[in-house]
Amino acid sequence: MPRHHSRTPTFPLYHSTRKKPRRWPLVLRFIKGAIHMDIAVPVVLHALWSALIAYIDRVRDEHIGLPGSIIPSLSIVVGLMLVFRNQTSYDRFWQGNQHMTTIETSIRNLTRSFLTCSHVNGQHPSVEERADTEQTVRILLALIYAAKNHLRAEWNTTPFVLLPNTAEQERRRRESTSIHKPEYEDLLPSQMRGFEDHGLGLLLQLSLRVEAYIKRGHDRGWFHPPQASQLTVQLNQLVSSYGSMETIHLTPLPVAYLIHMRQVLALFGGVLPFALVEEMGWWTILMTSLVMFTLYGIDAIGAQLEDPFGYDKADIKVDAIVEDLRVETGVLLSEWRRGSEMFSK
Template sequence: MTTARHHTVDPTFPRYYSTRTKARRWPLVLRFVKGAIHANIATAVLLHAIFAALVCYLDMRKAGHLAIPSSVVPSLSIVVGLLLVFRNSTSYDRFWRGCNHVNTIETSVRNLTRSFLACSCKSDGPPPSTAEQADTERTVRILLAMMYATKHHLRGEWGASRMPVVEHRRASLALAKSEYDDILPSGTEDFQDQGLGLLLQLTIPIEAYIKRGHDRAWFHAPQASQLSVQLNTLVAAYGSLETIHLTPLPVAYLIHLRQVLALFCCALPFALVAEMRWWSVLLTAFLAFTLYGVEGIGAQLEDPFGYGRSEIKLDAVCEDLRVEMGVLLREWRAGGNMFPEGGVVR
């Protein structure tokens, strides 16, 4: 058994929020609450154990006439195994693709931020004005807001739950202690109550900034085109995440899988009772725990954008990106060595 690594971290450690910062107190084999699936399958396991006990009791009363040949178990287990393999492989593929698309959005935000900060001036012209500096910084903060908008959209956190709307239809996003407080311009209007996602809304000022940068001769035409491609890539990844979130596995398959699991675990006591007697209750509970646990993990990974420990760490990704953007903006404003030609007035 491998031991967990101990990390000595500083609050500015890269990927600080996404990195495990403390060793596990207990081996994973002894974990039954945090991160485990046990609570979700406890009812099913308990019911099958009770049913197995009932079969054992009735078999004793009927002098062993409830038993069926144990040879039926291997043939049924093949079918159950194939269904579970398909279920979990499909669910993990959705989880993995979700991770990749989130990373694509994060990468696009990083690339656009780098270009906006490094190129927000003319190398052979006057330094940018105070208004142009403010325009650049505001745009970079909007880029960061797009990562948060992705997180909240995938979790369905809009409207009254996360972003309370004022009585008029185009509500301001001035929210008390909101994640958007210091990254969105004051007076930004929210169109989510009309069906427009916040991320798509925020792509408009980003595209407009690219056009202004081209007009100011900050970006030459091929570079401006490439920046637009980066923005298009970000929106495409956002759409792919929406597809994963809004397209669950077919309900007919899920119904059939649950029914097959239930029938298999109900047939087990009849096949085991002749040889194992009351021990068949324990074995049935163990097998039900195994099979329903595997299915439960697949259900958890199917839409991996929530708060569970087995889901994508969207909160950590957003906070790490906020730290990175904060350092870049601070160095850009200070005209440090990171930006030798700078984007600030000296």
């Protein structure tokens, strides 16, 4: 009987940590998750250059090779630059993952506190107060969607177009700033207007509503002052991590460094055949291709990790993290509505 490969369920965190048995060893993978297509052009160009050098060396009476001693000097420089490149890129990837986890943890903590403490001992909250709590928890979940879309420049509102008629311009502005994101539109208050076209991020706008809820909870006697202060600290950490992720997204490596590194790589690949051709002949083509495949591959991996919030295979699994958090929050809300014992008063 044929053997079926199935994913191993990992509840909770089903979306972000499912594991599937590998059909092929990683060493044989050349398409899915690999960077071969990104570096194919420069590697092929260096192979053609090596072929030209090997041909010229073969048809000439004298070798055109250079002393092999020049390669170690160049390779040290190339190695140092690539190490710096990948260390910096992986640090951005790791920090981005850490900040995403901080946002997720802050939302979990705030959700737990809002659902458990939104009442006064001996008194049941009114229908309006329960609706207020549920809406705020939904807004908390919308925060991580807003962060994800902001980092990917997938705006929630459509910028309005300036029109000569002031009244018409204002009408179009009101219409164009309505938030329309089907994946989490149901989490937002009805008829909520966004101000992204004015320069205000949706996450910061939503955080104001969460802050207002904390104040209302304090005024109602739900949260005592130290607890309200701690809830505000959690919200501040969430916004701070959002700002740090924004910094990672908006601060690429200096272009001067990237230009110089690519030029050094090209120079190394151009000189390498001259150092190999006298001893290796036509094998110079293969050896140069393998070396440049390795070096350009390391550079391409660094480029993928530099901005880790996109859709590349190597990027942070932002969509999976968000969906797992939505499942968690949905279960908590469902149990809270039916008065589960986990929220025992």
